[in-house]
Amino acid sequence: MATQTSMSFIVSLLSSILVxxxxxxxxxxxxxxxxxxxxxxxxxxxxxILLLTAISNFESIVFGKGFQARWFPEVITCLFVACFACSTIHRVAVTTCFLFSCIALYYLNIISQKFHAAPVAVDVSLSKKKKK
Structure with missing residues (x-):
């Protein structure tokens, strides 16, 4: 069962701080x-991923339900912060963080499109040719 946006914000923020x-x-x-x-x-x-979820949920709370995270500034900023956090450990950790984050973002985008896809309007009217 899906949680509310505010609860998801709190859980993802606390989880990102923990990680x-x-x-x-x-x-x-x-x-x-x-x-x-x-x-x-x-x-x-x-x-x-947890930081991006927290920021996206916060923006959804503040700006309304239809607000979506964009490449700039949300995704780029979260990726920079995650790579900077890994840079304090090792430079190889930065590279693997970037690669794993890109793969995770790809699959997160696929899941998001399936979950939040708007229904497509289908024109069911039969078109008849006009006679002259």
Missing amino acids: FALLQFCKRYFASSQFLTLAAGFAGSWFF
Whole structure:
């Protein structure tokens, strides 16, 4: 069952803060091996998605139900913040964060289009040719 926009905003904001704190608290652990550096990039992509969800829900609350997140400034800003958070861990984490975030954004867009697709109006009237 879907949650209300305000509750989704609160949950996604708190979750994004939690993921950011996890990245910062365990930065030495994430930088200790190659696999964990990739895992830090993956966690950074989760930070990106949660932050984008929080910002989009906040804008939906403030500006109305039909407001949508755009490439600029919402997506670009969230991607920059997530990559900056991963840059404090390792430079490879920035690259993997960017790649995982782009993949997640692609699938999030597909899911959003399926869920929020407006019904298409179909013209069912039969057109007859006019006789002269």
